[in-house]
Amino acid sequence: MSWNAPESDGGTEITGYHVERCLGQSSRWIRITKDPVPERTFAVKELIEDNVYEFRVYAVNKVGDGPVGPSSEPVTAKDPWGTSTEPVHCVLIIFIFLLRVFLVNYFVNGGVNNS
Numbered sequence: 001m002s003w004n005a006p007e008s009d010g011g012t013e014i015t016g017y018h019v020e021r022c023l024g025q026s027s028r029w030i031r032i033t034k035d036p037v038p039e040r041t042f043a044v045k046e047l048i049e050d051n052v053y054e055f056r057v058y059a060v061n062k063v064g065d066g067p068v069g070p071s072s073e074p075v076t077a078k079d080p081w082g083t084s085t086e087p088v089h090c091v092l093i094i095f096i097f098l099l100r101v102f103l104v105n106y107f108v109n110g111g112v113n114n115s
Contacts, residue, residue: 002041012061036060047077
């Protein structure tokens with residue numbers, strides 16, 4: 001996720017940002033950054049697939065925490081690699097079939113013929 005810097009730094013340079021998340025329609029916000037992140041991007045991890053989340057960010061400087069920014073639009077956590085295993089199963093079935101054909105031919109024909 002990424003965000004824009006706040007319009008004002010309160011007169012002191014911003015040293016980082018904290019990110020919070022909220023599950024579904026809950027009003028309970030949980031900070032997901034242990035330490036302030038110096039960039040305006042953050043890779044959110046450890047989400048549960050198909051759950052709906054909202055996120056918000058607040059800036060930090062040497063004076064303390066700034067006001068919390070607006071919450072994001074709700075987003076649904078999805079597996080970036082997909083969940084379908086059908087192509088893998090098809091490849092495995094084809095491989096087993098070809099291996100079986102090879103082994104049957106090998107033993108029926110008495111091994112590899114090098115002539």
